[in-house]
Amino acid sequence: MEQLSTWGGGQLLAFSGLDGPTDYRSGLVARTATAGGTGVEIMLPAYAHLRFDAATPHETDITGDSLAVGTASGSTRMVFLDAHHVLIEGPCAVGKLPDELRSVSRGDRMLVGSAAHFDDALLESDFETTWSARRRWLCDRRGLLTGEPEARKRTAVKCLSIMKTQVCSPEGKITHRWTTPDRWPHRNMWLWDSAFHAIGWRHVDAALAKEMLLAVLDMQHADGRIPISNNPFFEKTSGYTQPPVLTLAAALVDELAPDDEWLAAVYPRLRAYVEWDLKNRDTDGDGLLEWAIEGNPGCRSGESGADNSTRFDSATQLDAPDFNAMIALELELLAAIASRLCRPDEARELLSRQQTICRLMNERLWDDDAGLYIDAHAGTAERTGVLSYAGFLPLICGAASREQAGRIVSHLSNPATFGRPLPIPTISASDAGYKKDMWRGPAWVNINWLVERGLRRYGYTKEADRIVTTTCEVIERMYAQLGSIFEYYDDEDALVPPELDRKGANDGSRWIHRVIHDYGWSATLYVDWTLRGRS
Structure with a gap:
């Protein structure tokens, strides 16, 4: 080893x-x-x-x-x-x-x-x-990395080691093996983290990857809702959820380990969750979804996953490009599963709803001056003007036209917005709210993974490859220097992660103000990039 x-x-x-x-x-x-x-x-x-x-x-x-x-x-x-x-x-x-x-x-x-x-x-x-x-x-997993450069091999072994200790046994209300973002301080099972974990695990143990998704579904409520996080002994769960990427994870796991019986078992539950989002997160009834907003200034929208993003500083409901792009992709993938399960009517209905959301995003969230999708205030359709990673995500569901995609991609070569040494910053570098603080500027591996996927959908292979190569090189260098795989990284590639702020401060005495070490999806998505095409 x-x-x-x-x-x-x-x-x-x-x-x-x-x-x-x-x-x-x-x-x-x-x-x-x-x-x-x-x-x-x-x-x-x-x-x-x-x-x-x-x-x-x-x-x-x-x-x-x-x-x-x-x-x-x-x-x-x-x-x-x-x-x-x-x-x-x-x-x-x-x-x-x-x-x-x-x-x-x-x-x-x-x-x-x-x-x-x-x-x-x-x-x-x-x-x-x-x-x-x-x-x-x-x-026993050394063979997975045969032929990889030494820096890649060492970092991938570190990531596999993190992945191993992420795994928890069935316990209490969770009847399958499950994963945590990090065994401390995030010791619970989190919704979208689990999906990104399964995406990496599919290359290593597809059966376990399926279990991780089933563990999340263990905690689904009768109305379809899946809470933001769970543990084996929760008596009362949160009313918040998290970004809908479970069907994406299920589809990618199935891609490497096809199993119609498993898909048939999870399809109605995955659909029920998407239907819950569609029913409960469109507060103004305009057909576009909004993340729940909280009163905590350090976490205005934990539901979005981007707790302290500049996007949510107004503390108002926003029609969100990322939420709607993710839900549109989930509908598209559910349609593909329905078709495979010989349910053509359901497939057509799901695809029609996906296309409607894509159309509404183009009508209300596309900003032609900025060349990017932007959050809009619910009920007024007035766009916020905050350029963020969310503006790239309609690429993942095919919402953008070829011309719009080109405008979006041009930001990756513009250092004033998203063309940084480590793309992509979570907020445009020119935004007044840009900071070296969590979701207010630094780059996140899961966002880069999603954007890379969107770029490939539109044929921007060179740009997608650059995101993967640059992100992996930074992860490798920071691991070689500090020994950890981190929660997020400096988009300027100037500060090491422990020097970055977290929720307004950098305070070693409080974990909430320190970047997390040995972070789950940073490890699993690095492994996905490394092993994709080899499995």
Whole structure:
């Protein structure tokens, strides 16, 4: 297996549902220490700092569930035995533990675990056997990357390691294996994250990719609604949802593992979710959908996925290009599934509705002066003037004419708007609200993935290839430098991700103000780009 030799703070560590039962409530989740030299910080079920050495290591070998470091104090190794215990060999110091955690030591060994499930006898576990078992899954997938350049291979192995520890076992209300965006702090199952996870997993384990989508559908309400996030023990779910990309994910998984029986089972549920959006997110009845708007200035529209985007600063309902492009694509893909399942009348109806939404986007959201689709205030059709990534997304559903597509693509060579060193910024660089802050400027891997898909639909192969190449190169370089795959990246490619703001600040004491490390869809979509055409 490629050795993952980059040390850096914030890399996530957890037990994988591929290796056994996980535990949402009491399971250990840790990260490499972000300060204080070499060590590990346990983040869940309570905080503790395990210190290996005061300096950074001179040698590192780290995966999502095992690590080995060489320091001035000696060599230290750590491995997850199960969801509740880590076994450590070598120099390690720990202070007083919180009540939720326990430890026991003998010689150069230390066992640390969740107090609710602590088993002292595991201190005598066979370290070598467990170490090999945790690494076997990655080792068995080396062949997927044969022939790739070294930087691509190393980064892809890191992404596969993240993907492995994303997986949680069936538990509580979730009856299938499921995934999280990151085991900490986003420990729940999120709707559109799960879809993007499945898109990468289809190359590695298509059956598991299908399970991930079924897990989301486990939480569907009788009226078709799927909440923004879920966990195995939610008593009350959010009234918000998330961007509709489940049918896209299902279609792409099926592309590599065709299965009419599975499609027939999920089709009515996927359609019910789309119908819920169409019924409940058109507040002004004009045929175009609006994201729900919240009162929180740091998260005006969590439902859109773009929590703090400049688009939503007015805190008003907007007919949104991204929402309508996604729902139009879902309708188009549902029509294709209906046709395959020999339901021609349903296919025609779905396609007709897709075409209506595309027409309405062109009538109300296309701005000819800007050469881009722009949000419009619901009820008035007055466009906001904010140029954003959302304006590119009607390419994914075929709404744009050839001329409109050309106008949109021209922005990719305009440094004043979206032609940045790392395309595409989530807000135009010329917008007064552009900042180095989450959805107010930085580039996101999932948006680049969607835009790339739209560009290929219109034959803009060179531009699509540039987005993929540039995005992958930045991911690779940041991984080699810092050891993590990040939530978002600087569109100017000047600041490293931890220097970017998150929701108005960059505060190491609060996770909400720090870019997330080892982020799920950044990993899975990198893998999709790497393995597409090889599976």
